[in-house]
Amino acid sequence: MQLRLKVRREKDGKVWYDSFVVPYEEGMTFLSALQRIKETQDETLTLRHFCRAGICGTCTIYINGFPKLACKEQVLPYALDGEEVLIEPLKNFRVIRDLVVDHEVIPKRIKELSLWVKDEEKDTRIDPELSRMIENSADCILCGACQSYCPQVLEKGYAGPLLFAKFYRLSIDPRDPQRDQRLAQALSGNLFHCLSCNKCNNVCPKEVEPATLIRRLMLANVEGP
Structure with a gap:
């Protein structure tokens, strides 16, 4: 064969x-x-x-x-x-x-947006269910599959599913003192321009489900931090 x-x-x-x-x-x-x-x-x-x-x-x-x-x-x-x-x-x-x-555009953008837990708050207890949500959204390996397959990334200024997944992960993490700002960051990345086509969900090798996280970010922005 x-x-x-x-x-x-x-x-x-x-x-x-x-x-x-x-x-x-x-x-x-x-x-x-x-x-x-x-x-x-x-x-x-x-x-x-x-x-x-x-x-x-x-x-x-x-x-x-x-x-x-x-x-x-x-x-x-x-x-x-x-x-x-x-x-x-x-x-x-x-x-x-x-x-x-050129994969370097991904870590470069993450660095520009400071997409990591900064000045971690001490002695923070995390509910087990919330911990599972954080872990799932943190499973991203920066492979670029979702970012590459998303039809909306052709729009200048659209952050894309990979970055939105990072925004979501930090927005729900109580250890990050800047977590409320992540909602505003996502909004500035044209969050609501998502086509809800679920293509990023279908190609993510780690089942992070970026489209699902984008919808949660949208809901959080509507309801407010």
């Missing part, structure tokens, strides 16, 4: 597509398939990965039009199908080369 891939390539502004055939191996992921191509067929193929365990989020690519973690997505169903699989870099990010995009 073989896996057939059509990979979008880009270098110095030039874009083209190359086709590859990879022999299937048990347990093969798209990351291992791409690595096999780089090792045995085309050493110039450029991709990014680190943890190989679905934690760092850096290997996120488009597979047949959907953002997936290359290190977690199994190739078996695609190999069984027999059709050529289209591999592309994340959309709405600047492509550096081939499947590598």
Whole structure:
């Protein structure tokens, strides 16, 4: 059994597509398939990965039009199908080369907005249910899948589901003395321009459900802090 891939390539502004055939191996992921191509067929193929365990989020690519973690997505169903699989870099990010995009825009924006608990309030007790909500919204691995797949991020000034998830996580965390300001930050990011299409929910590999958190932020802004 073989896996057939059509990979979008880009270098110095030039874009083209190359086709590859990879022999299937048990347990093969798209990351291992791409690595096999780089090792045995085309050493110039450029991709990014680190943890190989679905934690760092850096290997996120488009597979047949959907953002997936290359290190977690199994190739078996695609190999069984027999059709050529289209591999592309994340959309709405600047492509550096081939499947590598500029991920630095995400931590840069987080730093600009100070999206972390600052000057943590001491001796704060958190209700177990609230703790679970905080933990779930904090599971984001900054892979960029939701941000890439969101159609509204094309609007200048729209913060996007990744940042809204961060706003929500801090807005409900009683340890953050600035949590009330997070609602205002979300509002300034054109919160109510969300299309409620749920696309970000569908592609999040950690089931953070950014669209659900956006709706909670909207409700909080209507009701007031």
